[in-house]
Amino acid sequence: MNEPSHTRTRILDTAQDLVQRIGANAMSYQHISEAVGIRKASIHHHFPKKEDLLEALIQRYSGQFFTWLDGIARAKVAAPVKLQRYIALFEATLREGKHDRACPIGMLGAELASLGTASAALVQLFRKKNEGFLTGVLQQGLKDGQFNFSGDHRATAALIFALLEGEMLVARGAAGVKDFSKVAKQMLRLLQR
Amino acid sequence: MNEPSHTRTRILDTAQDLVQRIGANAMSYQHISEAVGIRKASIHHHFPKKEDLLEALIQRYSGQFFTWLDGIARAKVAAPVKLQRYIALFEATLREGKHDRACPIGMLGAELASLGTASAALVQLFRKKNEGFLTGVLQQGLKDGQFNFSGDHRATAALIFALLEGEMLVARGAAGVKDFSKVAKQMLRLLQR
């Protein structure tokens, strides 16, 4: 099991940070070069095309995220607790670093038209997996009587995902982690009572 | 009362369409030039800097939108109907043209870090006005017993706005107007029962 080279990791870290703050279109090899302390040509050695870099970035983030999702799904806890843990994943992403960082996949979702087909497919997969996870949690909660609402589970799952991603993307600057948490809490409240 | 020149309007129309589909960073004077059938330099005559163009675009869209908001707010109808009309505003934006078009201000919100201070302020204003409108509708609905939920009105207003903007931004490609409407309907349901 080979560790990925340190430089490769630092490039991905920097690229992800840039995507979260300014988006993939505004991010450049020059930016990364300066932040990592390496020349542009060296970045091309690790990621020949920008599309390769974006694809790797999405793969890495999605992989981590899916692992966390699985952990939450398997846990023997009540559905509302699972939902709170899910929300905490987003809050952790939002909190890293001092700047306003959105979900990297959410940013790329907004820029979907500029992505290659491989990256675009991964972005769509991310959404599907998240909505699948949420659908499961909602079903469990309804069965156990912890949630109480009518209507389609899938639409409700899509609602939750869009809400959390949207709050990160659109509520930049003015809001912060605190406002994000407030909104997320209110969503939980609407599902329970 | 002078009509704005036809060319200026066509430039703004094209720019808005591009922002909705690919974002402000990916949009260029070259794109607009080809779509409008005019040279790049002529666009600079109407909008010297790109920032000027974006600012005008936001002003125009916000102005129309705020007028519609006022109309809905003043109407003598029940709160859920107002909310439905509000949702219809977003659906109309989504439906224009055949492509996946998000809310232009939502796109710019995601790209906030790339905007000038004037444009950024207008984007924030758009969110505040929307949340203010929604807060009013929610209060009316609670007073009249048409809505039934506990918790902060403002957080709920932010929730609705983030949800609608997020659904437009993140659910590109796979979803469409139909899925958008489903999710919006489900939100209404959660507020009422």
Next chain:
DNA sequence: GTCTATAGCGCGATAGAC
């Protein structure tokens, strides 16, 4: 108000030495 022409820069990407 639109045009041609061009400046000046940053971008992604490649070749080839070390």
Next chain:
DNA sequence: GTCTATCGCGCTATAGAC
């Protein structure tokens, strides 16, 4: 694996003729 050097392109923006 990192470097220097460079290519070719598209971008925003400006000058000046018509």
